[in-house]
Amino acid sequence: MSRTLQAPVTVAFDYTRSTGPVIGRFLTGLRDATVVGGRLADGRVAVPPPEYDPVSHQAVTEFVDLPDTGTVTSWTWVSEPVAGQPFDRPFAYALVTVDGADTGWLHAVDVASAAEIETGMKVRARWAEQRTGSVNDLVFVPDDGGDSGGATGEPGNEDVDRIITPVSLDYSYAASPEESAFFRGLAEGRILGQRCPQCKKVYVPPRGACPTDGVPTSEEVELAQVGTVTTFCVVNVPFLGQKIKPPYVSAYVLLDGADIALQHLILDIPAEEVRMGMRVEAVWRPRDEWGTSIENISHFAPADEPDADFDSYKHHL
Amino acid sequence: MRETAVVGFAQRQMKDFDGSPSMAELLVPILAECYEQTGWAKKDIGFWCSGSSDYLAGRSFSFVSAIDAIGVLPPVNESHVEMDAAWALYEAWLKIQTGEVDTALVFGFGKASAGVLRRTLALQLDPYTMTPLWPDTVSLAALQARAGLDAGLWDEAALAEVVNRSLTDAEKNEYAVRAGGSSVEELLARPMFADPLRKHDCAPVTDGAAAIVLAAGDRAREANQRPAWISGIAHSSDGLHLGTRDLTSSGSAERAVAAAGGTAGVQVAELHAPFSHQELVLRSALGLGNDVRISPSGGALAANPMFSAGAIRIGEAAKQIWDGSADKVLGHATSGPALQQNLVCVMEGRN
Ligand SMILES: [Zn+2]
Numbered sequence: 001m002s003r004t005l006q007a008p009v010t011v012a013f014d015y016t017r018s019t020g021p022v023i024g025r026f027l028t029g030l031r032d033a034t035v036v037g038g039r040l041a042d043g044r045v046a047v048p049p050p051e052y053d054p055v056s057h058q059a060v061t062e063f064v065d066l067p068d069t070g071t072v073t074s075w076t077w078v079s080e081p082v083a084g085q086p087f088d089r090p091f092a093y094a095l096v097t098v099d100g101a102d103t104g105w106l107h108a109v110d111v112a113s114a115a116e117i118e119t120g121m122k123v124r125a126r127w128a129e130q131r132t133g134s135v136n137d138l139v140f141v142p143d144d145g146g147d148s149g150g151a152t153g154e155p156g157n158e159d160v161d162r163i164i165t166p167v168s169l170d171y172s173y174a175a176s177p178e179e180s181a182f183f184r185g186l187a188e189g190r191i192l193g194q195r196c197p198q199c200k201k202v203y204v205p206p207r208g209a210c211p212t213d214g215v216p217t218s219e220e221v222e223l224a225q226v227g228t229v230t231t232f233c234v235v236n237v238p239f240l241g242q243k244i245k246p247p248y249v250s251a252y253v254l255l256d257g258a259d260i261a262l263q264h265l266i267l268d269i270p271a272e273e274v275r276m277g278m279r280v281e282a283v284w285r286p287r288d289e290w291g292t293s294i295e296n297i298s299h300f301a302p303a304d305e306p307d308a309d310f311d312s313y314k315h316h317l
Numbered sequence: 318m319r320e321t322a323v324v325g326f327a328q329r330q331m332k333d334f335d336g337s338p339s340m341a342e343l344l345v346p347i348l349a350e351c352y353e354q355t356g357w358a359k360k361d362i363g364f365w366c367s368g369s370s371d372y373l374a375g376r377s378f379s380f381v382s383a384i385d386a387i388g389v390l391p392p393v394n395e396s397h398v399e400m401d402a403a404w405a406l407y408e409a410w411l412k413i414q415t416g417e418v419d420t421a422l423v424f425g426f427g428k429a430s431a432g433v434l435r436r437t438l439a440l441q442l443d444p445y446t447m448t449p450l451w452p453d454t455v456s457l458a459a460l461q462a463r464a465g466l467d468a469g470l471w472d473e474a475a476l477a478e479v480v481n482r483s484l485t486d487a488e489k490n491e492y493a494v495r496a497g498g499s500s501v502e503e504l505l506a507r508p509m510f511a512d513p514l515r516k517h518d519c520a521p522v523t524d525g526a527a528a529i530v531l532a533a534g535d536r537a538r539e540a541n542q543r544p545a546w547i548s549g550i551a552h553s554s555d556g557l558h559l560g561t562r563d564l565t566s567s568g569s570a571e572r573a574v575a576a577a578g579g580t581a582g583v584q585v586a587e588l589h590a591p592f593s594h595q596e597l598v599l600r601s602a603l604g605l606g607n608d609v610r611i612s613p614s615g616g617a618l619a620a621n622p623m624f625s626a627g628a629i630r631i632g633e634a635a636k637q638i639w640d641g642s643a644d645k646v647l648g649h650a651t652s653g654p655a656l657q658q659n660l661v662c663v664m665e666g667r668n
Contacts, residue, residue: 004336011375015444023445046561048446054556074467074564076459077512082436084451093456095464095560104560106452106460114512119467135449165449167440171375171431176337207385208341214359214388216345 005180005292012168019161022051022060027160031133035066035125037101044102048135068125069143070098070105077114083168086139092117096140109140116142133160178206178217183292185222189284191297193258195219201259224256225282227300228308230316231261234271247271253280253300254316261316264294268301277313279305321413322537322544323664325351325422325530326632330492330620333430334524337382338374340426344386347528351422355530355540359388362530363418365395366409368402368425368624372440375431383426394418401425402527403589403627403650403660409531410550419536425625426526434522434623441653443557454654455519458592459511461564461655466513468565471597473513477504479593480517480618487615494521494620517618520591525622527629545635545646545664549577552660559655570602570649570659577661585610585637586647587630591617595656599649603661613637627651631662638666 019027022038026048029036038049041056049060075094081087086108094117095104110126111117122143131137175183178194182205185192194206194217201210206217232251249271252261266274268283280300290296327350329343336342352358365387369380380397389395398404402425409421429437435453442448465471478501485498495517510516530540537544553569553576555562562568574580586609590596596611605611614633617626627650634648643666650660 002335009375017444019445027445040561046558048558048560050556050558050561054558054561074460074463076456076463076514077509078453078456079510079512082433082451082453084436084439085453086450093450093452093460095460097560103558106447106450106457106559108450114509119463135446163445163449165444169372169375169432169437169440173375173431174336174338174428176339176342178342179337208337208339208382209345209385210388211385212388212390214345214348214386216342 003180004174004177005183006172006174009171009173010168011171012166015165015167017163017165019163020051022049024159024161025049025063027133027163029065030135030137031131031160033068033127033131035068035098037064037066037098038062039064045100046103047098047101047105064100066098066100068098068138070096070101070123070140072109072117072119072121072123073097073104074119075109075117086136094123094140096123107135107140111142134163176208178208181220182206186294186296187290187292189287189290189296191223191225191255191282193221193223195221202257203260204255204258204262221257223258226303227253227255227258227280228313229266229274229276229278229280230254230313231276232266232274249274251300254313259316264297265299266301267299275307277307277310279303279308319414319416319533320546321410321531321533322541322546323529323631323635324532324537324541324544325354326528326635327351327354328492328525328527328625328629328632330494330523330525330622330629332494332521332523334428338376338428338431339379339382340428340526341383341386343526344383344424344426344528347424347526348386348422351528351530357420357540362420362422363394364409364412364421365393366397366405366421366423368398368400368405368628369427370399370624372437373427373429373431373623387422401624401627401650401652402529403631403662404552404652406529406531406628406631406662407550407552407660410547413531413533419533421531422528423531423628424526424528425628427623427625428524429522429623430524446558455511455514457559457654458519458595459514460559462513462518462592462594464564465594465597470565471594473505474501475597476518476593477501479596480504483612483616483618484517486613487619490615490619492620493615494523496615496619514592518593520617520621523620523622523626525620525625527622527625527632529628529632541639543639543641543666545638546667547662548665549663550661551576552658554653554658557657564655565598567598567602567656567659570599570656570661573659573661574603577663580604580647580663582645583609583647583663584643584645585613585634587612587614587616587634587649589617589627589630589650591621591626591651593618595651598656603647603649627660635664638664641666
């Protein structure tokens with residue numbers, strides 16, 4: 001058995017950003033198949049235009065429409081592309097100085113091998129048919145003097161004032177040894193915590209170190225499946241990925257024998273009747289649905305017991 | 318300026334860490350080493366500052382679970398930077414300068430092996446014009462290497478010489494992930510990875526953590542027989558567009574070292590150069606002559622734990638002062654694409 005439990009995890013979300021006047025102008029240009037540069041304080045033209053001159057820090061306010069041809073000033077070969085890059089086969093990234101500009105623009109060049117690109121090579125844009133106002137509206141290709149296919153199509157009516165950048169990152173997520181013990185316990189229908197060797201507090205899920213003493217928790221403790229609601233909130237807001245229809249209750253449950261509360265759902269009772277001090281017990285899913293997951297416990301439900309005294313949980317709020 | 322010194326240092330560099338990205342488990346023994354070196358306990362530390370990134374961990378507020386390792390109840394005076402711990406060290410140095418505290422413990426940690434590091438780091442780029450193309454850090458460094466080749470500032474053999482020296486030095490570093498020199502000819506015979514860079518020109522993906530103890534005046538003398546007194550520390554950044562920078566030089570490194578008082582008399586420089594050509598850029602920008610010993614630890618080409626590798630350079634340089642091998646040293650850290658941000662820490666021993 002490996003020391004820790006590991007699983008693939010994908011963290012994905014879309015960033016929506018407003019562009020502001022400078023980047024907005026540049027991206028509007030790309031949507032309309034035009035390269036827009038910005039004039040720096042020393043008279044040079046930069047593509048992409050920065051909002052502020054990197055040396056003088058003055059705002060960039062003068063713009064120049066440029067052709068969609070240029071020269072490679074540096075390049076590299078991407079032998080092992082990663083997800084999200086402009087090509088899923090080997091390609092080149094390059095710094096391209098657009099004709100009429102003075103600074104290199106980082107972009108992709110579509111050539112079949114590293115032998116087909118060199119510093120000083122002339123390139124031109126190959127525009128996408130559907131353009132959205134993004135740097136992905138084009139890639140560069142060797143300039144054979146042909147048509148770039150960009151100037152066709154109507155310019156859009158509205159300026160680009162926002163972009164959406166999807167982000168998706170893949171991880172191999174490892175639990176700590178202490179968390180792994182907790183999840184393996186759940187696969188056996190047990191709730192396991194660990195006791196700090198110094199202050200004797202019992203943490204569930206167990207932690208890599210006791211936050212009071214900074215030492216690893218070590219001694220394993222099996223906890224009761226009954227506990228006390230210390231605090232809770234009623235979820236009324238719908239959100240992406242929600243599995244239960246609102247309103248419902250998410251609560252901290254202090255299991256008997258534990259010194260820290262565990263967060264879980266309180267169901268089988270109307271949301272407005274949940275209260276601090278309420279005694280609850282774990283409700284497990286059918287055993288054939290179990291994995292090494294907190295979802296093995298479906299939720300907590302009212303236990304047939306009187307409410308706990310405030311003094312019994314006041315130190316855990 | 319309050320006289321402030323590096324008095325403690327512990328590190329781990331490993332190919333991959335088989336555990337949670339919060340790394341509390343890894344930090345506990347490193348902090349224990351710092352306590353043992355200084356003779357101090359948690360109560361002797363006035364300020365704590367860490368460097369890490371949620372993007373590396375793949376979960377939000379990842380540093381919060383890591384700080385369990387320092388024991389945060391009752392509450393401690395604590396801060397965090399989304400940067401290499403070398404920048405956390407800068408914050409701690411400032412905190413000591415304010416007079417609010419006399420001692421600080423700085424730590425950094427990161428599990429780069431959990432994702433695809435060169436891809437994850439695309440999220441530190443300009444989100445409008447760069448990140449949507451997902452340019453990986455290795456490609457961006459390769460554009461810089463090519464610019465220097467084309468300008469005649471270095472050739473491929475010069476890059477291989479950096480690699481050969483680093484991996485030879487790394488044989489003596491128990492934490493090196495990659496070690497073992499060969500020859501320039503043998504290195505040049507290996508295949509390209511990101512033309513003109515070969516895999517050995519690029520730092521290995523490394524997990525790890527490090528901790529450094531800072532102290533002022535008599536507290537430093539109490540903790541270390543020969544403290545590494547910080548005579549100058551500064552950092553600077555270049556603009557975010559690669560095209561508006563001269564990639565073959567480093568304006569930010571030049572500004573940082575000037576603000577830190579220059580490098581006259583420096584005998585050993587630990588440089589954070591995750592790509593072989595970047596050592597050449599830095600040597601020039603920092604004004605380091607041929608008589609300066611560069612990165613005797615093996616440097617970042619031997620191991621490059623994200624968010625600690627820069628701090629490790631400062632710790633490795635400080636060790637040269639502690640054991641009397643040198644009287645004046647330099648530790649350097651970098652962050653961002655193609656040496657965008659640079660931090661310089663000059664330290665001196667006094668007899
Ligand atoms: Zn404890």
